[in-house]
Amino acid sequence: MKKTGFNNIHKKLGAKLVDFAGFEMPVQYEGIIAEHKAVRESVGVFDVSHMGEVEVSGNDAFEFVQKITTNDVSKLEIGDVQYSAMCLKNGGIVDDLLVYRCHDYFMLVINAANIEKDFKWMQENKFGDVELKNVSDDFSLLAVQGKNSLATLQKLTDVDLSGIDYYKFRFGQIAGQPALISHTGYTGEKVCFEIYSSSDPEKSEALWNAIFEAGKEFNIKPVGLGARDTLRLEYAFRLYGNDMDESNNTIEAGLGWITKTDKGDFNGKDAILNAKENPVKKLVGFIVDDRMVARHGQEIYSSDGKKIGIVTSGSFSPILNKNIGLAYIDRGFNKTGSEINISVRDKKLKATIVKTPFLN
């Protein structure tokens, strides 16, 4: 199993470690609910170094990224970040990603489980003067999230963090180390940073320790993948492999807002245009009217017993104190307010389709 630069720290903290996409990662330290609340109420730190990074350079780098992603890269200035997706010709989602526009290259941040697949796919789709470098092993990545993340990190850097708007980034020093500091996150918190720095374990540990020292007064906590999942679900952020994969397109996954069909040609455009005209299913949010949790893969039925969908994500929401989830529901059955029945073992749980995000 691969280890991140923070592996020794996770072990010292007594984290419960699991194999996640080939990496030994912390699923929880103290407990999912306590970690979740730490992020919502103050500040939490996630090791997300398993995420992949690919650098795209060359004279045709812009055209290449514009062609393989669904969002409009022409909107990006240097220092901007953009949420996007890569699709097959048939519209199926290869991965979702962040696109960073740096001075003379792009950095694409992709899901850990897809690094090899994505990189191979990018190479197959390469054209012109484009160089692709898989630099995933070069970076440690810490997500520092929650309202006190700015005050915590500001102690460690001369970069004016309040001057970095949402979905913008800067290069700078943090705790004496060169880093890319990005105002982004996967928790729904408005004040949120992701820090790309050296993957060297000694440097990684030094950075972690500096952040925890700086955040002490805010009762800063380490947060595992368990709470990362419950946090993102409260904001209905999609999780690749659960809520979307190569069998659905961005329209079905509710990612029409990052699919710019007017930007010119891109991979999957025709299929996506067709999906817009002739929708078959849609990813929607639901709240369960029961204390039992609906979970990934459970089937969904209409009130008259017809199978109409499948749960893609489901969890307890520590903030709403309700059980929430996402599901693909067939066309004609996915209106907000509709009642659905989720098949859980020998029971049918009643649930209602709601508008997302679950939190605002």
Place this chain on the structure above:
Amino acid sequence: MNFPVALKYTKEHEWIKAEANICTIGITDFAQSELGDIIYLDITSETGSEVKQGDVLGSIEAVKTVSEVYSPVSGKITAVNTGINDNPSIVNTDPYEGGWIIKIEISDKNELNSLMDSETYKSQIGA
């Protein structure tokens, strides 16, 4: 982790405290730790009903996962700790006392011999 010597254990990670004919049953410290934050106890068997050793008594919902609870013995259910659902985290913080789940009046005390002592259970889970 703590595995009191006075209790008996199953390979499905239940503990059993036998006093006269009444067995109090819960899940072990190891089980609560593996499940993580517990949010709901769904005991489908009712007080007064008869259960057999190995029957499913219900399920425990944690944030990340769900797990079934099996009856370690045969007999009649005399009590269910429904209070757990007002404060489900008690199963995490106090699995052997406040977090007890069900009481069964055992019909055949010989079944207790099929259960593990704390040393055997500890070696099974590698503690």
